Amino acid sequence: MQEIITMIVFAGFAFWYMDKPLSWNYLYAGLCMVGAAFFIFRDSL
Secondary structure, eight states: OHHHHHHHHHHHHHHHTSOOOOOHHHHHHHHHHHHHHHHHHSOOO
């Protein structure tokens, strides 16, 4: 969960403070982290 929060904060910092455009890479990285969190926290079968 910490990594997902850090990614959101970094993307916001890069966009607003450093004036960097958000690219598709941010979306792909976010989806990978959400997928990783899903597999870590899901109940074992």
